[in-house]
Amino acid sequence: MNTKTHIDQSLIKTDEMVLNMGPQHPSTHGVLRLKIHTDGEIVRKIEPIIGYLHRCFEKHCENLGYEQIVPFTDRCDYIASMHMNHGYALALERLMGIELPPRVEYIRVIVGELQRIASHLVALGTFGLDIGAITPFTWMIRDRERVLDLFEYLCGARLLYNYIWVGGVSHDLPEKFIRRTKEFLDYFTPQIDEFDQLLTFNKIFIERTADVGILPPDVAVNYGVTGPSLRGSGVNWDLRKNDSYSVYPDLEFDIPVGTGQMGSVGDCWDRYYVRMLEIRESIRIINQALKAIPAGDVHAAIPKKVRPPKGSVYSRFETARGELGYYIISDGKNIPVRLKMRSPAFCNLSVISEIAEGWMISDIIAILGSLDIVLGEIDR
Amino acid sequence: MEFSQIKKVLDIRCSGLFEAEIDRHTIRVLPENWLTVAKVLKADADLTFDSLMCLSGFDLGDSDMLGIACHFYSMDKGHMLEVIIETPKKNPTIPSIANIWRTADWHEREVYDLYGIIFEGHPDLKRILLPDDWEGHPLRKDYVQAETYHGITIKKDKTYWE
Numbered sequence: 001m002n003t004k005t006h007i008d009q010s011l012i013k014t015d016e017m018v019l020n021m022g023p024q025h026p027s028t029h030g031v032l033r034l035k036i037h038t039d040g041e042i043v044r045k046i047e048p049i050i051g052y053l054h055r056c057f058e059k060h061c062e063n064l065g066y067e068q069i070v071p072f073t074d075r076c077d078y079i080a081s082m083h084m085n086h087g088y089a090l091a092l093e094r095l096m097g098i099e100l101p102p103r104v105e106y107i108r109v110i111v112g113e114l115q116r117i118a119s120h121l122v123a124l125g126t127f128g129l130d131i132g133a134i135t136p137f138t139w140m141i142r143d144r145e146r147v148l149d150l151f152e153y154l155c156g157a158r159l160l161y162n163y164i165w166v167g168g169v170s171h172d173l174p175e176k177f178i179r180r181t182k183e184f185l186d187y188f189t190p191q192i193d194e195f196d197q198l199l200t201f202n203k204i205f206i207e208r209t210a211d212v213g214i215l216p217p218d219v220a221v222n223y224g225v226t227g228p229s230l231r232g233s234g235v236n237w238d239l240r241k242n243d244s245y246s247v248y249p250d251l252e253f254d255i256p257v258g259t260g261q262m263g264s265v266g267d268c269w270d271r272y273y274v275r276m277l278e279i280r281e282s283i284r285i286i287n288q289a290l291k292a293i294p295a296g297d298v299h300a301a302i303p304k305k306v307r308p309p310k311g312s313v314y315s316r317f318e319t320a321r322g323e324l325g326y327y328i329i330s331d332g333k334n335i336p337v338r339l340k341m342r343s344p345a346f347c348n349l350s351v352i353s354e355i356a357e358g359w360m361i362s363d364i365i366a367i368l369g370s371l372d373i374v375l376g377e378i379d380r
Numbered sequence: 381m382e383f384s385q386i387k388k389v390l391d392i393r394c395s396g397l398f399e400a401e402i403d404r405h406t407i408r409v410l411p412e413n414w415l416t417v418a419k420v421l422k423a424d425a426d427l428t429f430d431s432l433m434c435l436s437g438f439d440l441g442d443s444d445m446l447g448i449a450c451h452f453y454s455m456d457k458g459h460m461l462e463v464i465i466e467t468p469k470k471n472p473t474i475p476s477i478a479n480i481w482r483t484a485d486w487h488e489r490e491v492y493d494l495y496g497i498i499f500e501g502h503p504d505l506k507r508i509l510l511p512d513d514w515e516g517h518p519l520r521k522d523y524v525q526a527e528t529y530h531g532i533t534i535k536k537d538k539t540y541w542e
Contacts, residue, residue: 051509058494059518221430221455224483237455311404314434314451314462325434327449340436350486379509 016044019361023052028368029126030375032349041360046353053379061339066092066166066306069339074160076341077377079122080320082115082151084377085164087317090245091326092166092306095313103296104168105247110181110289111154111163112246113282117188118147119320120228120275120282127272127369128199131208136199143191146184153177167302178290185283192279200276209272210263213367215355217266223354224347227322228278229371232258232271239318251288253281268370275372307334321345321372343377381426381459389427393420406462414465415475421452421461422480428454429461432481437491441521444469446495450477450484467497469520476502494519 022033031052037045057076061069073084086108093100125140148158155163155171163170199205215225217233230237238255240248256277258270308330316325322344329338348371356367381389383405390398390407397413400406409417421429429452437448447466454460467474476499478485488499489508496517499505507514516523525534 051507051511054509056518062519219482222482224432224481235455242458312449314449316433323433325451327434327436327451329438329440331440337440338436338438340434340438342434342436346486347483350482354482 029373032373032375034364036361036364038361043356043359043361043364046356046364048349048352050349050375051379053375055380057341057380058339061336063335065334066308066336070165071160071162074162075376076343076380077319077321077374078159079374080115080119081159081161082111082163083317083319083324085161086112087315087319087324088326089164089166090317091313091315091328092308094315095308095311095328095330096303098167098301098303100167101296101298101300102247102294104298104301106289106293107169107173107298108164109246109248109251110286110293111151113285114147114150114181116282116320117279118144120279123372124195124272124275128205130365130369131205133199133202133205136195139195139198143188146188150177150180150184153180165302166306168298168300172298181286181290185286189283192276196276200273206262206269209268209366209370211267212363213268213355213359213370214264215266215351219354220351223351225322225351226344226347227319228274229271229322229348231255232274233266234258239316239323243316245317251285253285256281268366271370305334307332319344321374322348341380343380345373346378349373349378381457386427386459386461389424390420393424404462406464408464408466411465411467411474415477418477418480428456431455432483435484435487435491437495437497437519439495439519439521446472446497448474448491448497472497473500475500478502493517496520
């Protein structure tokens with residue numbers, strides 16, 4: 001019997017295959033759909049399709065008073081709501097020329113950095129989870145929960161705070177907040193070394209992420225990539241230093257950048273490790289701010305009516321994901337004529353079609369995880 | 381660089397193609413001149429606006445014009461610039477800068493989606509946030525909400541709680 005198979009090679013089709021990933025997919029971090037053009041296992045082109053979570057944020061804003069918009073900003077980036085509040089308040093304070101009491105600025109920095117820790121923990125944990133490391137996720141979520149407990153103690157909400165208002169914050173720090181925060185930091189600092197042992201320098205993790213999805217710095221800048229994803233490519237760029245606001249100029253901290261320690265500069269591992277180092281820097285900032293926080297009235301500068309003068313402002317803010325911009329046009333009334341949110345993850349996601357080209361399908365998961373997107377703010 | 385210096389460089393490189401509003405640190409450009417000015421902004425050694433931070437459409441509602449506002453930043457030099465381009469509502473077209481700054485790709489699609497401004501020369505101009513078969517451009521001030529979408533009532537039914 002002839003065991004040889006006779007296949008006419010010319011009959012085998014070798015077209016590109018279009019593979020659909022999402023919108024309901026565990027590793028797309030929400031409702032993102034990727035149309036992947038593949039050649040065997042190799043990715044040739046990716047078309048991200050977004051808009052599944054579009055909630056007409058900008059249209060709503062044109063019908064709401066300025067104070068009423070604060071809770072809406074919460075719901076855009078629900079992983080780092082404090083940053084969304086702060087960026088919005090900052091834009092209006094610049095437009096109205098409000099001077100804040102120093103206590104408010106310090107409170108905002110403390111909660112902002114706690115939020116950065118919480119947000120990065122989710123980013124790193126889910127990144128690990130996406131490529132198969134389940135334990136680090138549970139550890140990181142456990143510690144994020146402690147930050148959320150602090151926020152609950154602070155303002156009653158765990159995720160959507162509505163805490164930072166135009167001209168101040170909604171409540172002063174509760175009595176034991178500073179002590180509890182210190183206790184948390186004492187507990188949390190040694191945990192980071194454990195995360196490093198468990199995930200960062202894990203051989204399997206490095207194999208999956210180092211030298212994968214390299215994002216060159218010039219491409220990153222041209223696509224408007226910001227935040228840890230840009231710094232992973234070795235660009236020393238952080239709005240807290242480069243276009244400073246609040247009391248960041250008075251505080252000492254470093255900007256970690258990707259160095260290509262495990263592979264090349266700008267690979268997935270670098271983007272991951274920049275976030276890990278940023279957590280350490282955030283702890284440094286909180287420790288300094290807790291020492292320096294002055295007394296004062298947090299409601300002193302809150303305006304009775306938020307009515308910015310006629311004009312426009314573009315103000316930007318460094319969130320856990322990158323540059324958050326608000327472009328506000330005011331005609332002197334109590335509702336904005338136009339409010340545009342420049343969302344950091346929107347630009348960070350757009351670069352995926354550029355960096356994913358030529359990698360395997362399994363690497364797409366790693367690349368997407370390392371970009372740390374939140375669909376709520378992409379779709380708005 | 382200060383705005384006055386940026387204006388000086390632009391006066392030499394593309395004189396007559398823009399109008400400056402000195403108090404707002406803004407330049408206004410007509411759509412037909414926009415591509416020329418944009419290329420200068422990116423390529424000029426003194427300006428080097430390598431980063432397009434934001435591109436937002438707007439409709440002020442008090443005239444028959446739509447517009448976009450582009451915010452540029454130079455990472456090297458540390459200066460920023462606002463550029464405003466206005467186009468008539470009847471036939472809104474602006475040349476696309478998506479091939480110069482890739483950030484503009486998705487932002488222009490968003491402006492097209494929500495304002496209906498056509499960006500000439502855009503590689504793939506289609507809706508981005510709304511479904512492909514949506515009618516109208518919601519952020520225009522004269523937008524009238526449709527009654528239904530695929531048989532689903534859009535208007536809020538308040539009969540039971542108001």
